[in-house]
Amino acid sequence: MMKLVEQALTGDRRALARLITLVENNGAEAHEALSTLYPHTGRAHIVGVTGAPGTGKSTLVNELAKAYRAQGATVGIVAVDPTSPFSGGALLGDRVRMRDLFGDPGVFIRSMASRGSLGGLARATADVVQVLDAVGYDVILVETVGAGQSEVEIARTAHTTLVVEAPGLGDEVQALKAGVLEIADILVVNKADREGAIHTVRALQMMLDLGQPQVTMHHGQAMEVAGLVGLADDGWKPPICQTVATSGQGVPELMDCIADHRAYLRESGEWERRERLRAAAQLENLLRERLIAHLLDQIGQERLNEIIARVVRREVDPHSAVEALLRQVDSP
Numbered sequence: 001m002m003k004l005v006e007q008a009l010t011g012d013r014r015a016l017a018r019l020i021t022l023v024e025n026n027g028a029e030a031h032e033a034l035s036t037l038y039p040h041t042g043r044a045h046i047v048g049v050t051g052a053p054g055t056g057k058s059t060l061v062n063e064l065a066k067a068y069r070a071q072g073a074t075v076g077i078v079a080v081d082p083t084s085p086f087s088g089g090a091l092l093g094d095r096v097r098m099r100d101l102f103g104d105p106g107v108f109i110r111s112m113a114s115r116g117s118l119g120g121l122a123r124a125t126a127d128v129v130q131v132l133d134a135v136g137y138d139v140i141l142v143e144t145v146g147a148g149q150s151e152v153e154i155a156r157t158a159h160t161t162l163v164v165e166a167p168g169l170g171d172e173v174q175a176l177k178a179g180v181l182e183i184a185d186i187l188v189v190n191k192a193d194r195e196g197a198i199h200t201v202r203a204l205q206m207m208l209d210l211g212q213p214q215v216t217m218h219h220g221q222a223m224e225v226a227g228l229v230g231l232a233d234d235g236w237k238p239p240i241c242q243t244v245a246t247s248g249q250g251v252p253e254l255m256d257c258i259a260d261h262r263a264y265l266r267e268s269g270e271w272e273r274r275e276r277l278r279a280a281a282q283l284e285n286l287l288r289e290r291l292i293a294h295l296l297d298q299i300g301q302e303r304l305n306e307i308i309a310r311v312v313r314r315e316v317d318p319h320s321a322v323e324a325l326l327r328q329v330d331s332p
């Protein structure tokens with residue numbers, strides 16, 4: 001295993017792929033590998049790309065990757081979208097389009113297998129991003145499908161989050177409904193070649209103007225752990241970029257926005273704040289996973305089933321049931 005880590009650190013792609021599989025599976029060896037890799041992390045710019053299915057996220061990620069390559073940067077891609085072309089759900093046309101990336105040694109693409117639990121997926125995604133960061137990818141693009149809380153969870157892995165919208169998907173602003181707008185650092189109206197794109201831009205603009213105080217407050221995921229780190233005096237207003245991912249139009253401007261955001265993060269101290277948030281969220285996630293496993297282990301399935309049945313029979317309420325279970329176990 002340590003050999004695998006060494007090989008991956010020297011740029012061996014096959015070793016890297018095997019290492020990532022190991023890390024995804026989350027055993028004792030995975031933890032050892034991650035702890036060896038950890039001192040090498042912290043250099044990559046992690047960019048989340050989220051939005052409703054069909055808005056063009058994968059196409060855009062593909063274009064961004066090509067543009068970064070043209071600048072000489074290496075790119076890691078993590079696709080958490082099960083319908084992503086990167087994860088095998090592609091139409092033939094998409095596959096053909098992705099081929100230019102697949103042959104490039106400066107690009108590494110990984111799609112995440114679906115996990116049992118949301119927490120498991122967030123954990124695995126964070127770990128895989130960490131591996132790619134450690135082995136030296138300059139930019140890591142993380143594609144997630146925008147559907148609410150799960151994106152907020154996974155977006156915490158990113159320094160910069162793009163929320164992608166597209167006109168003509170039935171709703172004017174899909175992310176609004178899913179509640180992912182507040183995590184946007186940059187809003188992208190893709191499919192700008194389509195009719196109605198300007199309406200989507202206007203709707204978003206209005207949202208930003210109306211909701212500025214709230215957007216400012218949550219943007220950067222500050223709400224959930226406000227007690228820990230405090231709210232940033234946030235000087236960033238999410239720009240709205242229009243793109244045509246299929247032709248690459250607007251991608252250079254989007255790249256500029258991403259670079260501006262990175263510079264802003266660095267200059268404002270927001271980079272460190274987000275690193276802190278990220279570490280806090282990751283620790284919380286891991287603690288939760290471990291504590292629950294530990295508790296369930298001590299309580300035992302039989303006792304748990306018994307108390308569930310009593311709750312169902314209204315012999316005990318859920319709060320008291322938890323009290324009773326916790327009284328029964330040692331603290332870890």
Ligand SMILES: Nc1nc2c(ncn2[C@@H]2O[C@H](COP(=O)(O)OP(=O)(O)O)[C@@H](O)[C@H]2O)c(=O)[nH]1
Nearest residue numbers: 053054055056057058059190191243244245246
């Ligand atoms: N007209 C147009 N179609 C696009 C654009 N970007 C992506 N598409 C198409 O939209 C469909 C969904 O794209 P995809 O990248 O898979 O979306 P995802 O589900 O958000 O990852 C594909 O058929 C793309 O070719 C665009 O800018 N304009």
Ligand SMILES: [Mg+2]
Nearest residue numbers: 058081083084
């Ligand atoms: Mg996709």
